[in-house]
Amino acid sequence: MALIIQKYGGTSVADAVRVKEVAKRVLKYKNEGHDVIVVVSAPAGTTDSLIRRAYELSETPSKRELDMLLTSGEQISIASLAIAIEDLGKKAVSLNAFQVDFKTTDEHTKATILDINTDIIREKLSEGNVVVFAGFQGITENNEITTLGRGGSDTTAVALGAALKADEVEIYTDVDGVYTADPRVVKNPKKLNTISYQEMLEMAASGAKVLHPRAVEIAARYGIKIHLRSSFDDSTGTIVKEKGDESMEQVKIIGITSTKNEGKITLSGVPDKPGIAAKVFSKLAKAKINTDIILQSSSVTKEFNNISYTVSIDDLKEAVEISQELKEELGAEGVSYDANIAKISAIGIGLKTHYETTAEIFDTLAENGINIDMISCSEINVSCIIKEEDVNKAVRALHEKFIEEN
Ligand code: ASP
Ligand code: MG
16 A cells, blocks of 8 residues: 555646546545545636736735635635545545645745644545645745745645655646657657656756646655656656656757746946845845846956846846846946846756767757857756747757757
């Protein structure tokens, strides 16, 4: 008998028909004698429509009330699924974060998990229930309701897996695994049978939407295998684990990703002296704004230089305001920003040993007339900021060169 955690995304619980299918799938495992905990997201589109509602009511809804509103989506799903399982004659119980003391920090709309009390869940399992748990939500020390950030239900599932030492965490979605590139963009994407945590983390952080990056981080820390698979059939999907079979060193690149989800800000004519970058980025950090790529030009005039950085598009407005303040404080020349950028990334553990590949990536972009604005390289990831309009062309060109031709 195993302890299995299954997470179903919004499309899998979109309506009554789909919820009934999930109930049947869950019971297949339960009937084999396993303990099953199911984590669900809000029905497809629900979270988006709740956000729209909030912004119809106010241009600046408070984050506390946003969390209170958004968590209702997941509660629709847990109760629905529990009802569907009971209707099939089996025991189920839906539980929300409050009921199991799923503790998070108090950063509304982007809280991180602190501690999970597993007593109630274990008790309900031992009574023979399928436990249906609300993804995405948490509770602070002061009993305030929080959310873990968009797509956070994956993180809920993996965190439960870690807390309960589950044998497997299955993430069910509308795609049947991790692909070498977005199948809507490239003609011949390949499905990966396995992928390492490190590569999956880079893929997720660089725009592949299949798994939430924080879920992968937790899985890596606790050594939990994630099976990413489709809720529409029984095929094996992609296993995320310590070492992916396809990430052997002779394979240079295992995936090409892209995101239009960032904006770029440039502070120009910044005095070139110690402590300036520290000021800029600590002020952004204080506002809980994460920067992605940072570029500082070496000083043009020996006295001044430019600092550019990218942030999530959701944070752009606030980051521009903060940058305006910084301009005054630092006596900089100006602030400019651009929302029409995209980031493309080539990812693979093989990049560590194939020194020539980085140059080949730039070559391929150049051959296709694509201008590179910013570059960031890590051991296993080469990312470039380009114009948003070039993004699909860039993904196709890199995929063809590094994956289809290999
Ligand atoms: N319902 C939330 C969202 O749409 C959480 C999730 O789906 O994982 O972001
Ligand atoms: Mg989702």
